[in-house]
Amino acid sequence: MTDITRILAAAERLKGHIRRTPLLSSPFLDEIAGRRVLVKAECLQHTGSFKARGGWSAVSALPEAVRGRGVIAFSSGNHAQGVAAAAKAFGIPAVIIMPADAPALKIANTRALGAEVVLYDRAGGASREAIGAELSAARGLTLIRPFDDPEVIAGQGTCGLEIAEQAAGMGVSTADVVVCCGGGGLTSGIALALEAKAPGLRVRPAEPEGFDDTARSLATGTPQSNAAPSGSICDAIVTPAPGQLTFPVLQRLAGPGLVVSDDEAMMAMALAFTRLKIVVEPGGAVALAACLFRKDRIEGEAVICTASGGNVDAALYAEALGRYGHL
């Protein structure tokens, strides 16, 4: 299990390899939200997202002999790049299993980070698990899961350590911390870090409409699934259900969840662009959207949120700017 000791150990291993991202703000956003908004700009992290933290944490935690044989991950997005970047830095092989119909840019970006990309035919019924199991067995690769892994959660938790320090430095000791939530790795990692280092900060998961499995799971007390596997522009954080390791942490430390529409995520993307000068992807914008457009559901004089942006679709961003660039 992940606890503060494991998070602090991850922070030691990450030192010098992972950026301490800034906590940004703008008086224009404060006015919309009706309170001070502090944005943890994880889009400025290596590979564009906090996944670089979890990837580094997991790869660096492996015993050297095991690590040397290489790692494997199933991902078409930010987790793939986080694992690939860490593997490259350690000089070990990384195999990333991706659907053959993944966006060409994501495949190219993952390959450019030195990973071996193995494509499978999602429509043709190929099982990525079978492909992965075969490769792992043949080559002794270690599977790095995207969120249900204690060292991945610990790595994401280092983001929470930074939030605790930065918020204290800005005089904020009591606030909601709204976190973009997919499988819950970042959300539970931050929650564990804050429990130990800034108990006045409470984590609130943010999700897109129709894919609010975590919000509903927290409300009902039992894990809930989403009706559809996909269908939101916030693809980076669409997962079928909360994780087995992450949900118990969230149940104890986080909630209630906040839910925003795809359109509100696009407004937040445009406002992050014009007011903070950062580029976020739709799934990385839902927490900011919740701060701005669910203000009645949030308490306190300040609110903190995460913002991530690993795989940004330039055309979609241009559309967001066309519609909401004037906000």
Add this chain to the structure above:
Amino acid sequence: MTDITRILAAAERLKGHIRRTPLLSSPFLDEIAGRRVLVKAECLQHTGSFKARGGWSAVSALPEAVRGRGVIAFSSGNHAQGVAAAAKAFGIPAVIIMPADAPALKIANTRALGAEVVLYDRAGGASREAIGAELSAARGLTLIRPFDDPEVIAGQGTCGLEIAEQAAGMGVSTADVVVCCGGGGLTSGIALALEAKAPGLRVRPAEPEGFDDTARSLATGTPQSNAAPSGSICDAIVTPAPGQLTFPVLQRLAGPGLVVSDDEAMMAMALAFTRLKIVVEPGGAVALAACLFRKDRIEGEAVICTASGGNVDAALYAEALGRYGHL
């Protein structure tokens, strides 16, 4: 005159009020440039540009009684917002003189920072200097010049102090530092800071084609003017000629200048967006463009550049993404 003592004094006054902006990088940009590229993301500074440093430095350096009467600036852009933000924080009046045909967004942003915006009819032949002189005399306002002011240069120089520290922390002690150059306040401030703190780092001014007054002035040894007053998308750094205080500093410490096209600035905007997740304006992208597209004119294994983005035109950015978002 500005020297390292004045820059260090400005850094003391700026502490807690100005962000220490990150020095970002991406393996994708390194590949294009053929060397390590480190980007000082001043777009993440308060108000979106380094002008917040100079504004704070100048306002905070005034004797309290003088400051209390207020400040005045001529600017339609980033300098206006830098001065307005500092004045607001000190609770003093700020008057900003702007042409009546300035973009509505810039006027609105400056007003939102609490400044009193006085518009003048540029086409009708009104003299902003006459308007400014009359207002200053009547109300005892202090004029804050955009670059030819020792305290403004000292404020911009604090960016150079950070570059010196951050580059050393990344193991870079010898490199060109390419700086987006208009009147030369940032360029000369950084040059003075590096002279004292990182003498292995050499400043190179970057300018847009047709408005390369600094490059030509450095090449010929005497101040040169631009043929036209405007006509580049890089409007934030278009000035008629180098400053009287800044040019002697540049002559002693900086050069040769680097010149890029508007189109190359737009490519750099798109690459900053996709690879660094930051938003820069055209004039704030010329230094990155020079690093990427003038690599034969740059020496060393690493290059550092500034990137700023106070007043970003969302429609123009969308155009840049449409044309170069695939790069």
